[in-house]
Amino acid sequence: MSRVLTPRAEDFPRWYQDVVSKAKLAESGPVRGSMVIRPAGYAIWERMQADLDSRIKAAGARNAYFPLFIPNSYLQREAEHVQGFSPELAVVTLAGGKELEEPIVIRPTSETVIGEYLAKWVQSYRDLPLLLNQWANVVRWELRPRIFLRTSEFLWQEGHTAHATNADAQAYARRVLHEVYQDFMVNVLAMPVVVGIKTARERFAGATATYTLEAMMGDGKALQMGTTHELGQNFARAFNIDYLSADGKLEFAWTTSWGTSTRMVGGVIMCHGDDRGLRLPPALAPVQATVMVVRDENGVALAATRLTRDLVGAGVRANIDDRTDLAFGRRVVDSELAGVPIRLELGPRELSKGQVTIARRFDASKTSASIDAVPSLVASALADDQQRLFDEAANRQVERTVDVTTIEDAIDASTSGWARMAWSAIGPGGEATLNEHGTSVRCLTRPDGSLPERDDDPHLIAHIARAY
RNA sequence: CGGGGAGUGGCGCAGUGGUAGCGCACCUGCUUUGGGAGCAGGGGGUCGGGAGUUCGAGCCUCCCCUCCCCGACCA
Numbered sequence: 001m002s003r004v005l006t007p008r009a010e011d012f013p014r015w016y017q018d019v020v021s022k023a024k025l026a027e028s029g030p031v032r033g034s035m036v037i038r039p040a041g042y043a044i045w046e047r048m049q050a051d052l053d054s055r056i057k058a059a060g061a062r063n064a065y066f067p068l069f070i071p072n073s074y075l076q077r078e079a080e081h082v083q084g085f086s087p088e089l090a091v092v093t094l095a096g097g098k099e100l101e102e103p104i105v106i107r108p109t110s111e112t113v114i115g116e117y118l119a120k121w122v123q124s125y126r127d128l129p130l131l132l133n134q135w136a137n138v139v140r141w142e143l144r145p146r147i148f149l150r151t152s153e154f155l156w157q158e159g160h161t162a163h164a165t166n167a168d169a170q171a172y173a174r175r176v177l178h179e180v181y182q183d184f185m186v187n188v189l190a191m192p193v194v195v196g197i198k199t200a201r202e203r204f205a206g207a208t209a210t211y212t213l214e215a216m217m218g219d220g221k222a223l224q225m226g227t228t229h230e231l232g233q234n235f236a237r238a239f240n241i242d243y244l245s246a247d248g249k250l251e252f253a254w255t256t257s258w259g260t261s262t263r264m265v266g267g268v269i270m271c272h273g274d275d276r277g278l279r280l281p282p283a284l285a286p287v288q289a290t291v292m293v294v295r296d297e298n299g300v301a302l303a304a305t306r307l308t309r310d311l312v313g314a315g316v317r318a319n320i321d322d323r324t325d326l327a328f329g330r331r332v333v334d335s336e337l338a339g340v341p342i343r344l345e346l347g348p349r350e351l352s353k354g355q356v357t358i359a360r361r362f363d364a365s366k367t368s369a370s371i372d373a374v375p376s377l378v379a380s381a382l383a384d385d386q387q388r389l390f391d392e393a394a395n396r397q398v399e400r401t402v403d404v405t406t407i408e409d410a411i412d413a414s415t416s417g418w419a420r421m422a423w424s425a426i427g428p429g430g431e432a433t434l435n436e437h438g439t440s441v442r443c444l445t446r447p448d449g450s451l452p453e454r455d456d457d458p459h460l461i462a463h464i465a466r467a468y
Numbered sequence: 469c470g471g472g473g474a475g476u477g478g479c480g481c482a483g484u485g486g487u488a489g490c491g492c493a494c495c496u497g498c499u500u501u502g503g504g505a506g507c508a509g510g511g512g513g514u515c516g517g518g519a520g521u522u523c524g525a526g527c528c529u530c531c532c533c534u535c536c537c538c539g540a541c542c543a
Contacts, residue, residue: 032534032535084541084542085542087541087542088541088542138543140542140543142541142542143540143541143542144539144541144542149543150542150543154543156543158543223543224542224543225543226543227543259543260543261543262543263543264543294501294502295501295502324501326501326504327500327501327503327504327505328501328502328503328504328505329501329502329503329504329505330503330504330505331503331504332502332503332504333503333504334504336503345502347502348502349502357502435540438539
């Protein structure tokens with residue numbers, strides 16, 4: 001048997017590439033940094049979209065769509081914003097066979113266009129809060145692309161809201177952070193995240209505060225899974241998003257923005273994958289259980305079809321693999337690569353005893369069960385493995401995080417995991433030193449792990465790691 | 469942009485001047501089918517591009533292009 005994947009311990013980035021390729025999730029596009037998402041990968045993204053979308057709507061935001069093309073002048077209006085994004089902009093200067101009078105920027109994010117329209121739509125305090133979200137593609141020219149993690153074009157959701165007060169805006173940015181993002185990552189992706197505030201250096205260009213959710217990958221590096229921003233009145237002033245308050249005064253609104261992207265697909269792979277391939281958390285998996293016809297003899301295929309129907313009836317996302325012209329081992333390996341949580345093997349051997357073999361992707365365990373009991377057993381196994389994936393990731397994060405007191409120790413620790421250190425002992429100077437050594441302050445939290453109000457609160461803990 | 473590599477079937481690679489090959493993948497047939505099946509047959513390549521040296525260039529020389537890896541930005 002030839003080797004399917006490069007083992008993680010041998011070369012983690014290579015393993016990641018192998019999984020993406022062998023599981024047919026995606027491949028690179030013709031233009032450097034671009035990505036073709038294949039059906040298996042897109043199905044995962046669609047599941048993410050569906051779950052997040054309902055959470056976003058539950059938080060009161062409504063979907064809309066704004067243009068891909070942004071007038072260059074819009075970008076220029078917010079000084080920090082344009083400075084932060086200009087190195088990675090793609091700009092259209094030629095269209096319709098003519099040189100354009102004003103270049104058009106391909107959106108790297110939509111604060112500016114949306115700001116322009118928020119200004120039109122917000123007149124009165126009665127119009128606030130105005131809560132919008134859009135599902136879109138954005139372009140940020142990347143020097144070092146990595147499939148799903150950093151591509152020049154990626155898919156995401158970006159929320160944009162306007163509020164009457166700073167307190168309301170801050171509360172909303174934090175609400176999305178916890179109720180939408182953290183809840184989704186923990187309960188659907190089975191990924192523990194450190195939720196904190198970014199340092200000034202890492203803050204979004206144009207924001208007054210940036211919050212982040214950081215997850216540890218299988219190699220101990222960190223991945224930013226999502227962010228929310230308080231934009232203060234920066235964009236409101238730049239785009240004239242103002243309104244008449246209840247007492248008749250003209251006030252600038254307070255805005256927020258927040259996003260998660262196809263990067264999360266890469267995060268799931270690198271968080272949960274093992275040397276056999278992907279391990280999808282059941283709550284996310286497009287296919288939760290595959291009924292595998294081992295050999296079609298004595299009515300096995302018919303029994304498998306019935307079982308699949310029963311599973312679907314029991315609310316399990318199940319399908320059947322009756323490709324008996326392919327070797328058994330081939331099909332097993334494919335299913336494992338794809339990360340299907342449960343494989344139900346049904347062949348003449350099982351059928352004669354009225355049984356099914358339940359194989360779990362989580363730990364490769366196999367058990368037998370009677371066919372009638374399978375739907376309920378599968379339901380509980382899925383819930384069980386969802387929890388076990390989370391626990392495994394959480395344990396890794398705890399085991400590979402160390403408390404340190406010097407910059408040197410932090411740099412050392414971040415070669416294999418994360419470090420925690422008093423922010424007051426690092427400061428902007430120490431942060432620069434960390435960056436010079438390929439590592440960074442991912443975020444700041446309170447000592448008990450809770451989210452601080454501001455990045456200059458006293459006694460903050462810095463979470464230090466190498467990042468993707 | 470600085471440093472280091474590589475361009476040869478779909479993918480991964482070998483090929484030091486003399487008829488372009490190997491593994492995987494693909495197609496056909498037969499035999500198989502409980503952890504990437506076996507045998508037989510078969511299709512597919514302007515060897516990154518251009519110029520040069522030579523009787524003869526995948527290989528040598530020059531120019532150009534592209535890609536990958538390591539550093540400075542980022543969801």
